[in-house]
Amino acid sequence: MLIVRPPSLLTRALNRMTWDFYGEHxxxxxxxxxxxxxxxxxxVLDRLGEADALATFFCLGRNVDKHPEIYRQILARGHSVGNxxxxxxxxxxxxxxxxxxxxxxxxNLISSKLFRPPYGRIFPGQVxxxxxxxxxIMWDVLSIDxxxxxxxxxxxxxxxxxxxxxxxxxxxxxxxxxxxxFFALPRTLEFLSDKGYRMLPIPAEGLPGREHMVN
Numbered sequence: 001m002l003i004v005r006p007p008s009l010l011t012r013a014l015n016r017m018t019w020d021f022y023g024e025h026x027x028x029x030x031x032x033x034x035x036x037x038x039x040x041x042x043x044v045l046d047r048l049g050e051a052d053a054l055a056t057f058f059c060l061g062r063n064v065d066k067h068p069e070i071y072r073q074i075l076a077r078g079h080s081v082g083n084x085x086x087x088x089x090x091x092x093x094x095x096x097x098x099x100x101x102x103x104x105x106x107x108n109l110i111s112s113k114l115f116r117p118p119y120g121r122i123f124p125g126q127v128x129x130x131x132x133x134x135x136x137i138m139w140d141v142l143s144i145d146x147x148x149x150x151x152x153x154x155x156x157x158x159x160x161x162x163x164x165x166x167x168x169x170x171x172x173x174x175x176x177x178x179x180x181x182f183f184a185l186p187r188t189l190e191f192l193s194d195k196g197y198r199m200l201p202i203p204a205e206g207l208p209g210r211e212h213m214v215n
Contacts, residue, residue, distance in 0.1 A: 016127060017136040018207065021166035028167045028197045030055040030188075031139065033084055033116065035173035036063050036070035044173050044185065045077055051189040053199035055079050057173070058116040058137075061086030061106030071109075080201035082114030082137060083107055091122045099126050103134075113206030135207045139168040143188075145180040146172050152183025159188050165197075 021029065030048075035041040035057060048055055057074050059081055064071045074081060086106040091099055103115065115134035122130070130136055141162045145155045159169055169188075171181055192199060 016131060017138050018168075019138045020140040020168055022164070024166040026165055026197050027200050028163060028165070028169060028192060029202055030169050030171065030199050031058060031082075031116070031137070031202070032056070032171050032173040033058045034060055034063070034088070034177075036067045036074065037173050037175060038067060038070065040175065040178050040181070041067075041070050041173045042073065043182070044171075045073060045079075047186055047189060048079070048199075049077065051193060051199070053189055053192075054201040055199065056082055056114065056137075056202045056204075058082040058084035058114070059106075059110055060084050060088055061102075061109050062088075064106070064109045068109075078201075080112070080114070080204045081110055082112045082116055082202070082204065083110045083134065084116050085118050088118045090119060091117055091126050092119075094126075096123075096125045096129050100129050103130065107133075112204040114202060114204060137168065137202060139170045140164075141167050141169045143169065143171050143180075143184060145177040145184060146174065148176065148179070150180060152180045155180045156184040156187050156191075159184065160191050163192070163197075168202075 032044060032055060036059060057079060059071060083103060083106050086102045089099060089102040113134055114137050115130055116137050141159055143155050143158050144150055163169060171185060
């Protein structure tokens with residue numbers, strides 16, 4: 001079963017994490033996970049530029065290590081960045097200490113108070129540890145572009161049928177997602193523009209009024 005929108009029961013139970021910015025008039029937040037990736041991330045940057053859109057890139061530290069020039073391009077074009085761990089570590093297979101070590105390694109390369117857990121999975125102890133230093137940014141619309149069993153048209157529909165003001169939308173600037181991304185992203189940008197949405201970045205310095213400390 002493919003879940004595009006997280007169940008409301010789940011988001012209420014995990015309300016220390018940010019799932020959306022509902023209530024914001026005609027703003028949406030495009031996010032891209034797993035880059036920077038040669039050829040793909042620069043292509044995304046060009047499409048965003050053509051649409052006068054800004055976004056947030058949740059980068060893997062190992063990819064920033066390999067491709068620092070692309071990381072600098074993201075920042076130079078006015079986009080925001082977030083920490084997506086160094087090695088795409090699976091939280092459900094890691095101790096809190098190991099999980100934080102991987103995040104901190106990425107944090108040496110990625111200047112941001114935003115974190116998104118790889119695979120969207122994170123345990124309560126890890127949540128508590130991460131929130132001492134970061135805002136955890138989840139999503140309310142998952143494009144599922146990484147699923148090679150889906151067509152680009154289906155990926156596009158996953159977004160257009162579920163987006164609403166304040167939505168946080170997930171794409172992936174990765175090789176695995178590239179075919180679906182190349183189809184769906186330009187059409188998503190056109191759709192959002194036609195509907196009057198503003199595509200904004202999530203501030204890398206963190207969300208206003210948040211204390212990075214959990215009792």
